[in-house]
Amino acid sequence: MHGYLIDMDGVIYRGGELIPGADRFIQGIREANIPFRFLTNNSQRTRRDVTTKLQRLGIDVEEEHIFTCAMATARYLAHQKPNGTAYVIGEGGLLMALHRNGYSIVEKDPDYVIVGEGRTMTFEMMETALQMILAGAMLVATNPDPNCPTSNGTRPGCGAIVAMLESAAGVKAFSVGKPSPIMMRAARKELGLSTDQTIMIGDTMETDILGGVQSGFRSILVLSGGTQLDDLSQFAFRPDRIVNSLADLDPKQDIRDIFESAMSTSLSEGVSEKRPRAVVAVS
16 A cells, blocks of 8 residues: 655646646556645645646646645644734735634734745735744744746745745744645645655655655655756755656556566666665666
């Protein structure tokens, strides 16, 4: 028994285009009744928004298959301080997640200042947030990502916005999204699986793979997104397997076969001798 936690941007799609083979992989694991969740560090969209985008790309998915950093943040804070208050720099996905977990959005004396992605941020909002933090509100980031890929290029992400507040207030934000074990553990529990039954698939070493490694999951790096083979020399950790894209994975393989058969192939090709912790299967 095993299940998958799957990043989306760079794994399932790039921009508005489906990555070839991604739909077949998801269809295969659904046919095999293998549990999975899509993980995203984008707090802007609600589960329904994300589900609609994937369905329009031809991915058979329901809302229950989506797990966002906004959801992880709201659930964590609701556990820490039930029925708390927050001043939010962010958009609909984050606001809805907080409301569903019993939080009120306020303009004065909040328990937390919570920062997510957004295109509506103003300097006035940053000024307000800074004064609240200096007055004792705790600073929370939905994720540490410094930038976000968009159809028009790259724009500053949650991490960049938070860095400004951290510098001005002299505090360090608490981040909940990938690679935080808080989000990774919460997503694993949604699968109903143990640590050694969980596989993280992602395209980013700093979030997806690091989160998987720190949580004790198996991890698969796909090269269809932001990471290339040459980049791995920059990191002191490795994924368990590397493939070009989801098209290179058999969705119905047993968890042992996923890694053991790949290891045999890589050893015969002499690939894994240079990177003993990584199983490479690229053409």
